[in-house]
Amino acid sequence: MRDVLPDIEKWRSQGDQVAIATVVSMVGSAPRQPGAKLAVSEKGELSGSVSGGCVEPAVVQAAMEVIKNGQPQLLEFGISEADNIEKIGLACGGTIQVFVERLDW
Amino acid sequence: MSGLYEELKNRLEQEHGIAIATVIRGVEQPGARMLIYPDATTHGTLGSPELDQQVTSDATQAIWTSGAALHQYSLAQPDARTIEVFIEGFPPPPELIIVGAGHIAIPLTTFAKTLNYRVVVIDARAAFATPERFPHADELIVAWPDEILSQRPIYPSTAVAVLTHDPKFDEPTLKVLLERHGGYVGAIGSRKTSTERGERLKMQGLTDEQLQRIYGPIGLDIGATSPEEIALSIITQIVAYRHGKIGPQQR
Numbered sequence A: 001m002r003d004v005l006p007d008i009e010k011w012r013s014q015g016d017q018v019a020i021a022t023v024v025s026m027v028g029s030a031p032r033q034p035g036a037k038l039a040v041s042e043k044g045e046l047s048g049s050v051s052g053g054c055v056e057p058a059v060v061q062a063a064m065e066v067i068k069n070g071q072p073q074l075l076e077f078g079i080s081e082a083d084n085i086e087k088i089g090l091a092c093g094g095t096i097q098v099f100v101e102r103l104d105w
Numbered sequence B: 001m002s003g004l005y006e007e008l009k010n011r012l013e014q015e016h017g018i019a020i021a022t023v024i025r026g027v028e029q030p031g032a033r034m035l036i037y038p039d040a041t042t043h044g045t046l047g048s049p050e051l052d053q054q055v056t057s058d059a060t061q062a063i064w065t066s067g068a069a070l071h072q073y074s075l076a077q078p079d080a081r082t083i084e085v086f087i088e089g090f091p092p093p094p095e096l097i098i099v100g101a102g103h104i105a106i107p108l109t110t111f112a113k114t115l116n117y118r119v120v121v122i123d124a125r126a127a128f129a130t131p132e133r134f135p136h137a138d139e140l141i142v143a144w145p146d147e148i149l150s151q152r153p154i155y156p157s158t159a160v161a162v163l164t165h166d167p168k169f170d171e172p173t174l175k176v177l178l179e180r181h182g183g184y185v186g187a188i189g190s191r192k193t194s195t196e197r198g199e200r201l202k203m204q205g206l207t208d209e210q211l212q213r214i215y216g217p218i219g220l221d222i223g224a225t226s227p228e229e230i231a232l233s234i235i236t237q238i239v240a241y242r243h244g245k246i247g248p249q250q251r
Helices: A005-013 A056-069 A081-086 B004-013 B049-065 B105-114 B145-149 B167-178 B191-203 B227-242
Strands: A018-027 A037-041 A046-048 A073-077 A095-102 B018-025 B033-036 B042-045 B068-074 B082-090 B095-099 B118-123 B139-142 B158-162 B185-187
Touching (some): A018 B082, A037 A056, A056 A095, B004 B018, B004 B033, B049 B082, B095 B105, B095 B145, B095 B167, B145 B167, B158 B167, B167 B185, B167 B191
Antiparallel strands (some): A018 A095, A073 A095, B018 B033, B033 B042, B068 B082
């Protein structure tokens, strides 16, 4: 959380809306631990990370929807290694759940 | 906007302990959240007093373990659905309070700063507690240690090393510390001094259970003789305590 605070402050001072994505669970090996955060501004600026790059594009897309409609989303990535080849997933084969919410609290 | 984010940000910036709990799944409104303070007071709600109460107990623990995990709760009534709550704890940086600014306190301050402790040095003797002797201390306090310690926050992550060698400072300090729920407490002195001190404190009303919390003679037995080696034995014991490697019965 501490790592993304300065950027969130900057965006909010400019009057921009912000979404925060948090890794809430992890099965198997994954690049970032629960609690890891990616903050996204309404202009698409990023701070922090939830995976080291592999699932960020999908999380950013969800963050943009969440900023617009205010409805939190729970995303899951990397269901199995076989699935990972077909769709967006984690390179190392683990599974993570990412909670995406608008910063309106 | 209920101001929870501002409150969380302020707590983090001021390096105070805090936990945040967020409903992820299981009720109509995911995203309900609550802040939990080290003293188990709360701000905000997860939707029901029963859930808030169950979460508060886990969250106060998460503060001290830097926990970040999903927890499952089931409420009795009216519906027995499982609710998933993400709880994330942010501890304050661990603090080492050194009582007695003598020759061991100087290398102990250096070791503790290297290990990212916030270091506070307290001594009633102004000649000892000087910035020249302790350039790396975060706080240098010239006052009676028991008076200071009875007023400032003492957390489970707070370690205290009592190093004055003088019963008129050591004993009131230990009495205040053992009546509070802090972390590591060590006191300098030989085995004989430690035993005699224990007997005097017992006569002042402290229980055997409280007295067992004191690590005294202070420090792990590494054969230390110089002030630097003794400081090393003390910080090693503090780290072992922090990671649960030693308890009151294992010296």
